[in-house]
Amino acid sequence: MRIPRLLALAAVLALAGALAGPALAADDDCPACAGYLRHQPLTEPRTHPSMGGQLAVTLTSRLTETTIGGRPALSQVYNGQFPGPTLVVSPGDTMRVHLRNRLNPDYLPYGASSEDPAPIFPGQPYAGFTQPLGNLTNLHVHGMHVSPKSPSDNVLLSIKPGEDYRYRYEIPANHPSGLFWYHPHRHEYTDQQVGAGQAGMIIVRGGLDDVPGVGDLRERLLVFQNIEVKDGAATSSQYQTPEHRLITINGQVQPRIDLRPGETQRWRIANASSERFLSLEPMGGVELRRLAIDGNTLDRPERITRIWLSPGQRVEVLVRAGAEPGSFALVQQRFNQRPTPYGKQPRVTVATIRVAGAAQEPQPFPRVLRETPQRDLMAPGTEIVRTRKVVFTQAPPKFFINNKRFMDHAGHAMGAVFDVKVGTVEEWTLENASPEWHNFHIHVNDFQVVARNGEPVRGQPQWFDSIAIRPGHTVTLRLPFxxxxxxxxxxxHVLVHEDHGMMALVQATK
Ligand SMILES: [Cu+2]
Known part of the structure; x- marks a missing residue:
């Protein structure tokens, strides 16, 4: 092992030297990236496609040696892979996931609450947070419109170490096509398990796949995660110090993404980090058009210069290279997530876009992406049966929705409960009455954003399953049940907040 790794490192250093120039100077902005294998061509997670309407996969949750940035690292992942495998299905399919919980049985037992003083990483910068290492787990299919009842997407399940659970998801025939994902959702332990790398993608075929000028392009998948590796072991992002904040793409550190001059590629991009907001910007070389958000295909492509992804979100973009060859940094822009020194995220280079090789004739971007326009709950005649407020507040390490905390699985203090009727539409105004960013995510049904700070949204309908709320701001949604x-x-979906109480229940009756 040692010699090939040294050779690989030498090759990387040589390559980095060859590519060094003004466009690449910015990749020195990542002290945490030092020592990892960098500038390697982007690779993608392995895929498990459905056949004949069926997909059956096994996901084993285990603390094991995996590979992060070309180096071995001990972490809790699925099937030894960081990130986990990509599941590819079609609307109408049955997806079976055999989840095997092989997490360490010596971790703290069921019932250990978030308030038990069990600091596991000494000197953690976000004082006041304590989390027992959780060996209970379950699975959530994020963004998917499937039943919330067992054996489908019931996240209130708690699967013990050594036990197995067989999920079965019936994907509706009219399910949207696009990018979704899976991750553990066991309250109290979600942050540490997702933060350790337990996440994988779900692609639902169709939709954009059939649009000329999109479906025929080279397709890439970029799964963003954030992780810290200390002494060969991964820890959750919330414990990171600035010099250790590592943003990986498909488990690689600062990979190289190749395009030919004039070429257009279709990138599916996911923010699978446990708490990190992404604001990605290419430093020249390419033009971007947004095609879909959170698995919802837009009516028309949107010109964008930055790719904004709050935790849990996905986006699809067209990336068209210019005529000039060169290397261009893809940077995560500076972002102030919290009013603490630790909450200031510095600008950092996350990848290199290399435009090289034989030029292609640039193709025009498509004008229309859907045969039928998106549903619009702002249209006249939409009946709103109820309006509600959803207020996010905090007194770290306690986090609240409507002044209530979601506490534990033993039936104690389960947070606010919203009773809704199937077949109706409600309007909720989310208010962030706290000094840091939050990110609202709801299961089963997506929602349309209709206003921000009371100002109606203009342009084509905007559908999401997760939406960021800036401190002091409001976002108004219409939600169909x-x-x-x-x-x-x-x-x-800043998962450390969820684990510390910022969660509530929907009870839907017919
Ligand atoms: Cu939050």
Whole structure:
């Protein structure tokens, strides 16, 4: 092992030297990246495609040696992979996931609450947070419109170490096509498990795949995660110090993404980090058009210069290279997530876009992406049966929705409960009455954003499953409760907040 790794490192250093120039100077902005294998061509997670309407996969949750940035690292992942495998299905399919919990049985037992003083990483910068290492787990299919009842997407399940659970998801025939993902959702332990790398993508075929000028392009998948590796072991992002904040793409550190001059590629991009907001910007070389958000295909492509992804969100973009060859940094822009020194995220280079090789004739961007326009709950005649307020407040390490905390699985203090009727539409105004960013995410049904700070949204309908709320701001949504009854959750997708109480229940009846 040692010699090939040294050779690989030498090759990388040589390559980095060859590519060094003004466009690449910015990649010195990542002290945490030093020592990892960098500038390697982007690779992608392995895929498990459905056949004949069926997909059956096994996901084993285990603390094991995986590879991060070309180096071995001990972490809790699925099937030894960081990130986990990509599941590819079609609307109408049955997706079976055999989840095997092989997490360490010596971790703290069921019932250990978030308030138990068990600091596991000494000197952690976000004082006041304590989390027992959790060996209970479950699975959530993020963004998917499937039943919330067992054996489908019931995130209130708690699967013990050594036990197995067989999920079965019936994907509706009219399910949207696009990028979704899976991750653990066991309250109290979600942050540490997702933060350790337990995440994988779900691609639902169709939609954009059939649009000329999109479906025929070279396709790439970029899964962003954030992680810290200390002494060969991964820890959750919340414990990171600035010099250790590593943003990986498909488990690689600062990979190289190749395009030919004039070429257009279709990138599916996911923010699978546990708490990091992404504001990505290419430093020249390419033009961007946004095609879809959170698995919702837009009516028309939108010109963008930055790719904004709050935790849990996905986006699809067309990336068209200019005529001039060169190397261009893809940077994560500076972002102030919290009013603490630790909350200031510095600008950092996350990848290199290399435009090289034989030129292609640039193709025009498509004008229309859908045969039928998106549903619009701002249209006249939309009946709103109820309006509500959803207020996000905090007194770290306690986090609240409407002054209530979601506490534990033993039935104690389960947070606010919203009773809704299947087949109706409600309007909720989210208010962030705290000094840091939050990110509202709801299961089962997506929502349309209709106003920001009371100002109506203009342009084509904007559908999401997760939406960021800036401190002191409001976002107004219209939510349809289609098809499914049962109990599910909405919460902040900054997962350390969710684990510390910022979650509430929806109870939908027919
Ligand atoms: Cu939050």
């Amino acid at each position: 289609d098809d499914f009854d049962g109990t599910w959750v909405f919460h902040c």
